Amino acid sequence: TQLLEQSPQFLSIQEGENLTVYCNSSSVFSSLQWYRQEPGEGPVLLVTVVTGGEVKKLKRLTFQFGDARKDSSLHITAAQPGDTGLYLCAGLYGQNFVFGPGTRLSVLP
Amino acid sequence: DSGVTQTPKHLITATGQRVTLRCSPRSGDLSVYWYQQSLDQGLQFLIQYYNGEERAKGNILERFSAQQFPDLHSELNLSSLELGDSALYFCASSVFGTGLNEQFFGPGTRLTVL
Numbered sequence: 001t002q003l004l005e006q007s008p009q010f011l012s013i014q015e016g017e018n019l020t021v022y023c024n025s026s027s028v029f030s031s032l033q034w035y036r037q038e039p040g041e042g043p044v045l046l047v048t049v050v051t052g053g054e055v056k057k058l059k060r061l062t063f064q065f066g067d068a069r070k071d072s073s074l075h076i077t078a079a080q081p082g083d084t085g086l087y088l089c090a091g092l093y094g095q096n097f098v099f100g101p102g103t104r105l106s107v108l109p
Numbered sequence: 110d111s112g113v114t115q116t117p118k119h120l121i122t123a124t125g126q127r128v129t130l131r132c133s134p135r136s137g138d139l140s141v142y143w144y145q146q147s148l149d150q151g152l153q154f155l156i157q158y159y160n161g162e163e164r165a166k167g168n169i170l171e172r173f174s175a176q177q178f179p180d181l182h183s184e185l186n187l188s189s190l191e192l193g194d195s196a197l198y199f200c201a202s203s204v205f206g207t208g209l210n211e212q213f214f215g216p217g218t219r220l221t222v223l
Contacts, residue, residue: 002151031209042111042199042214043152088152092209095165097142099152 003027004089004100012106016078021103023072023089030092032072034063037086037102046074079107112136113215115200121221127188130218134181134202140164141183142203142212143175147196158183159206190222 005024013019023032031050035043047056049065049072056063060083062075076083084107089100112135122128134141143155145168154167158177169175172190177183187194197219201212 033209040216042113042201042217044111044214045211048209048211090152090209095157096167097154097157097165097209097212099144099154101151 002101003093003098004091006087006089006100006103008103009101010104010106012108013079015080015107015109017107018075018077019079019105020073020075021087021105023074023100025070025091027091027093028069030069032065032069033090034072034074035088035090035099037088038084043086043088076105079105081107081109083107111213111215113200113202113213115198115215115218117218118216119219119221121223122190123223124190124192126190126222127186128190128220130185130187130198130200130220132183132185132200132202132215134183134200135213138202138204138213139181140203140206141177141181142201143169143183143185144199144201145196146199146217150196152199155185157206164206187220192222195220195222 034046037043047063052067052069054065060077086102088102114133140159142157146152155169157165175185197217199217201214
């Protein structure tokens with residue numbers, strides 16, 4: 001059983017569409033991060049959210065941390081082919097770092 | 110380029126063998142993390158070192174061990190290899206040893222056990 005669940009597992013959309021991916025847990029995290037990983041490379045940090053209800057924007061990406069700090073969402077506006085990749089959420093659980101299984105996004109031109 | 114280097118990039122070996130993966134953290138980073146990424150298990154945290162000392166332990170098998178040297182580079186040793194150990198192994202580094210601080214990932218080592 002994964003401590004962090006992500007949905008959807010796969011998402012294929014056309015360029016210009018909007019999308020939201022989700023990261024959920026039954027556990028409370030003091031903070032949560034989102035990473036993007038491209039094929040053949042390591043994950044790259046996009047954002048860290050700390051406060052329940054926090055919203056952070058990074059250009060066309062909007063990240064939200066749930067009020068109870070158990071879930072998070074990533075919304076992409078007007079997706080572009082360069083957004084293609086594996087989106088991972090991660091949290092600190094005790095002393096260990098836990099990653100979700102990821103959402104694999106494909107944006108078609 | 111994250112500034113984290115890993116060698117080798119690819120490694121092919123046989124069951125029962127032992128291999129060593131090497132990681133050099135970003136300049137100034139004191140903490141090193143090792144992760145295993147496979148298709149069915151996702152990215153799994155193995156172990157963390159901070160300034161030469163073990164800081165946190167995740168799902169690391171007893172057949173695996175790691176260390177961080179005085180120059181802060183780290184090695185992950187995998188022994189008695191099994192087919193299921195085939196995976197991507199990532200090293201990451203960060204400035205701090207505690208909290209969910211930003212980790213910079215290396216390009217990974219792809220291990221294939223035949």
